[in-house]
Every structure is written in C-alpha cells, then in structure tokens.
Amino acid sequence: MRRMDHTTLHRAQAGDGEAFEQLVEPHRRELLVHCYRILGSLQDAEDILQETLLAAWRALEKFDGHSLRAWLYRIATNRCLNYLRDGSRRPESLILSAPMRASEELVSSDEPWWLEPYPDALLDEAHLSPEARYDARESIALSFVAALQQLPAQQRAVLVLRDVLGFSAAETAATLGVTSTSVNSTLVRARAGFRPEQSPDHIRLPRSHHEAEVVERFVNAFQSGDVHQVVDLLTDDAKLLMPPEPLECHGPHHIAAFLQKMRLLGPDLTLVPTRANNQPALGYYLPDPVAPILRARGLLVLELNNDQVSTITRFSDKGILARFGLPRTLPTTEDPGTICPPGH
Template sequence: MDATEDQETLALARSGDGEAFRRLTDPYRHELQVHCYRILGSVQDAEDLLQETLLAAWRGLAGFEGRASVRSWLYRIATNRCLNALRDSARRPQDRVAPPVEVPLPEPTRRRGEPTWLEPYPDVLLEELPDRTPGPEARYEMRESVSLAFLVALQQLPPRQRAVLVLRDVLGFRAAEVADMLDSTETAVASALRRARVTLAAEMPEADRDRAPLPDSPVERRIVEEFARAFERGDVDAVLDLLTDDVWLTMPPLPLEYQGHAAVGHFLSTIALRDRRRYVLVPTRANGQPAFGAYLRDPRTPILHAHGVLVLTLRGERVAAMTRFVDTGVLSRFGLPRSLRRGDVRPWG
C-alpha cells in the first residue's frame, strides 16, 4: 500500500469503514502478536492484548494525526497495553500459581527468585510473520529474538526495560521513536537500554549465539531423532551422551534449574524416567527450535496421557538445554490432543 492509498484507507476507516480498518491493520497483526508475546511470555495473553490493541486503535483513529506511521502507532498502543497488563498482574500475583509437582524434586543447581511465566510459541504462527527487515539499529535477528534462551533472559528484565530492549534491539526503532511510544525522553530510553543490555549479556553469553544447526537441517534431524529414541527407551546414559557438559534442564514456570550431566542425569533417573516410566514424543517445533509433545504411557491401558511440551536448544551437535513446559494446556496451541492411543503414533525406534 503506497502513501496515497494509505491515506485514502485511513480516511475510510475514520468514517467507520470496518473493512478499511482491517486493510490498514492486517499487515501488522502477526508481528504485533509476536511483539506482545516477547514482552508477556504468554501466547494466550499475547492474543488477548492484540485484540485490545486493535480495539483501542479503532476507537482512537480520530486522534491519530499521521505524524508517525500506522505501524509505529500500533506498536505504541500494543507496548503500553502490555506494560499495563504486567502492572496489573504484579498487583494480583494470586492469579498465577505454579502447578503442583508429582513428587519432591531434587535440590536444583539454581533457584530463581520468581517463577518464569513463559509459554512456548508454535512455529506455525511464526511462519505467518511478514518478511519485514528490522530497523537498521536492531541487534538481534528474528530467529534469535524468539528463541527460548532470549525470552527467558528477557523475562528477567523489569517491564519497561523489557519493552525498550525489544523496541530498540529487536525491532530497530530509533531512540526518538521509542521515547515517543513510551511518553519518555531519549535519555531515559538510553539509560533503560544500557541496563537491559547488561542483564541480557549476563543471561545470554555472546559465545552461545548463532551456534545451533539450521532448522530442519540433516544435523538437526539426526540429533532430534537420536534424542527421541533414547528418551522413549528411558535410556538415561544414551540421553546424557547427546547433551553438552553444561546442559541446562528447566521447567517453566517452576523456578528450579538443573545444570550439568550429574544434576540432569540424577533428575532424569529419579524423576522424569523413574520406575521405568516411558514416554512417546510427538515431533513439533516451538520458538524456532525442535520440540515434542510428550505423552506418558499407561501400562494398564492403550491410552497415552499428555505430559507437556519438551523443547530442545541445540548447540553444535549436542543438546544444550531441555525446557519442559509442564502445563498440558499449551498442547492445543500445537494442534496436539490431551491424549493419544498407542496405535496413533509411530515410535522413533
């Protein structure tokens, strides 16, 4: 849509033309949803905030003077709606309760102060994003900016720093644009960005960036298949052979993290794969990474019960992190059911 068409469409939308409003905003729907997801960490919350953003934009068209682009205006609305949602959730912490665990868990390598409220994002939704080049000041590529490592690190930032870092370093908006979006000053934006970068650098070392094999490459497929076979057999030693020495195991939202072969091996043998528990892993993708819907076998029936989503972070030819999302409710986002029959899935061998 060129500038003239854009102005004509805007004029029609202001007159109450719903179809014109959709033409004006539809090109940005998917990227706005991902933006809300980055800040909030929840797919459902991101969808809700997207709808709030579009409703606010529809109601506020009369006040849109066109000094900024429609895209920047929508990002302003979406970002501030997200910050309001984070403030509201902070006031009502009882709304979010970490799920109970089945058995007492081993002492973790690291215990975070707060739960990590993060959900996996289905790759099928990422495929709907427009091929839009970030602004010239962006520091992260699309693939990295939706990775679990990046998002977990992002969740450690205060909300305003989180928003500034995403707007500046992921989307590449200029400092003046971000200051305008947040009703702030360029000096305050620069200060927030410096603090955010320090925290992110500590959470995401530079050496770990860009070291994963390409998605769906032969290397990635081989690692994923070997991991799935070993995990489905309940072979802890074979799983450990596929992990980096400094591998992390996390289970959002639980604030417990396990690092290294000894800690992860102990967790697998005493918790995940204890008492000859066996799983079926159904392949999918989340956050640009290989993932599985995990289903627990029931030896008394042919039914397989949902046991969350397991996402792998690869480094070179090894698995550097395993992230198990314990909420089975996220499976529906990946088109996966709550239960399966054994005959419905093919074992990895």
C-alpha cells in the same frame, strides 16, 4: 515497509469494521511476537494484543495517517507496560507438587515461572530494521525471552524497541512518551543487565539437516530409555528447566535421573516433533492408566549446542499442545516412529 491504503483508512475511520481489519491484519502477527517478547507469556500476549486492537479501533479517528505500524506498536508497548505495572493481573507461581519438592536432583530456579513457548506456526516474516542488534531467530529463542524478563519493565521495552526492532531513539521516545536522552540512558542500563545465555553461534537454522540429526538422536535415546545415551547427548553444563515450577536440574547425570523418576525415559514415552521459538520441540505422551490411549503430558523445547543439547525446557501444561496443532490423545497402536507433526 508496507504502504497504507488511505482509502481503506478513511473507511475505517468512518466506522467500517471490515476496513479496520484490512488495515491491522498485516501487523497482527508481529505485534503478537512483540507483546510476547515483553511479557514472556503467549496467553498474556494474546490478551494484550486484543486490548491493543480494541484501543486502536476506538482511537482511530485521532490517527494522523503517517505510520500505522509505529502507531500500533506505541499502543501495544504501553499496554504491555501497564500490564506489568498491574501486578494483580499475573497470578502467583504454582505451589510445588510433593514429588517435585522431594527430588534430590532439583535446585531453586530464578527463571521466569510464567514463561510459555511460542509456536513457530504463529511466526511471520520479521520486519526488523537494519539497525536491529539481534536477528529474528535469536530474538524469539526461549533463553532470549527469559533473559528479557529479568529486566525492569521500562528497560525491557526500550531494549526490544531499539535492539530487536531497530527503532531509533526518537521513535522509541515517541512510543514511550519520554525524551531521547531518557531512552539512551535506559538502553545503556538495559544492555548492561541483559544476559541471554544462548549465543548466536549456537542457533541453528530452522529445519537444518544438522538439527534434524541431533533431534533424532534425542528421540531415540529417550524412547529407548538408554540413560548412558541420554547423558552423552547432553552438554556437561546442561540444564532442565520446568516453568511454571520454580525449580531446575543441572548436569547430565542429575537430569537423566530426574527424567527416569518422572517417567520421561523409556518405551512408554511417545515424542511428536514440532517447533517452538525457532527451536526444535517435542510433544510428549504417556499411556493412560485406565484406557488404551496415550495422553498428552506437555512439551519439551530443546536448545542445541553443536552436536548436543544444552537446555531442555519442559512445559507440563497438558493443554499447551493444542496451540501447536497436536492432539490431546493418541492411539496406543500408533507406531511412534511414524508420527509426524501436523502439515508434514
């Protein structure tokens, strides 16, 4: 646990903005992840983090100097809860496009349509208590964050504080302004209703050799357009999720047929590796119909189950790749096999 520099604190409380930045910077990334877990949206989490730091700056004179981290978590958590209570701040889900409505392979989805991927580049070393029930890798996985979104706001916050961060009942009660008894009863209800689909046994260590082999097979199958290879690569209960579209696709054959229909199989497709939510991910590009370039079309995040892919989450926001350091366009002359993620 970091020790606070009280000289810097006194300077910040006297109005020194640079001193304030020195105080909060070590906590910025973990606070962003915290807001993301509760809200499910990186954009919303970034907004709430800015509100949190502004509120902390304005209230810094009242801070007693005991635990800056706990104080910042208190502000961030309550800002998240206020956001969730104000339904007007989150727009309604998108209207389905005609091709999506017409597809025979799709069924309605109750997954959170606002779910967004979280770039691994923004992840920091986890500061979790030994009492935390979930480890850092598990608690940032897409399926874990999606499952959190199904809980009522107060239950979501309590479960994250207690089981993800390892806060005590007393610390959680102080954060939320309730009693420890209330925290304990809320936690019981939250645990009963929390159903993350991803098992910890299926979570692979980042950049492991096994993971790299599965991802390479995935890329080869998709870029070759080999439907049989794609079907073999998917588990029998595989799912394709497509937030913000409130639809999903079940089963290897239906998924392969839908991907063919959406031009996401074949030599026209170019995949560029990256990472999201401690899971392998691929930016995908398709040829521009009027220019000799490839244009970004979205991101595929993969959930692995042993030697197969159990869930593909497709984010079709063309601008989302910028968060992962991936370009909006690629030259058509680029050999897809030579494309590497930024920094490699």
